[in-house]
């Protein structure tokens with residue numbers, strides 16, 4: 188896979204990849220925690236029917252730099268806007284999953300003039316005390332036992348038991364992707380998730396939003412996402428049965444069908 192590193196004005200370089208017709212409208216894809224831009228491979232054939240697809244590795248992930256210190260969503264939002272400016276993209280549609288979707292919420296709120304349709308999958312919108320404590324525990328696990336331990340544990344969250352049994356190769360590829368994430372970059376990203384606080388702002392979103400949620404997603408449970416859709420003006424909510432947290436890999440046909448309908452593909 189050909190990726191290009193783009194240096195942003197703050198000195199951080201992000202790994203990016205472009206697919207699809209050069210003169211087509213742009214959609215930007217943003218990955219979840221522990222993933223990289225390859226997580227979207229199952230969506231590229233569909234999206235390039237209409238779009239120039241710009242995907243990137245979030246800072247701290249994949250082939251992107253992992254600058255030290257806690258990240259925040261303002262930073263992850265600024266990365267996307269800087270990437271758009273670098274490529275001369277005035278306006279784009281957007282799709283993100285989990286941390287990528289949370290980044291999308293920040294973009295929709297801070298830069299509504301730069302975005303059109305937003306697909307926000309498998310995301311929470313606010314960190315409760317229990318959620319903060321979960322991240323503190325995960326940071327400690329990485330420090331004491333390494334990211335390999337977290338990679339193993341994540342598979343049960345990312346995929347249903349049936350998926351893991353039927354797709355051992357895809358499951359192993361996901362384990363390797365997470366385990367290859369820079370441990371410090373992963374920890375820095377956990378700090379952003381620990382401070383997640385968009386729920387109160389969702390009623391201000393003025394863009395068309397499709398929320399997608401795996402029916403068996405324990406990382407961003409359907410009840411929470413249904414509520415997010417209720418408080419986001421005009422938002423749609425589609426649940427993907429028999430999918431875990433990473434619903435686009437878990438059930439690509441159902442995920443793509445919902446995306447195709449929303450984006451008019």
Ligand SMILES: O=C(O)CC1=CCC(=O)O1
Nearest residue numbers: 219220284285286287406
């Ligand atoms: O790893 C998890 O617990 C689930 C998750 C939270 C944010 C993200 O991107 O994945």
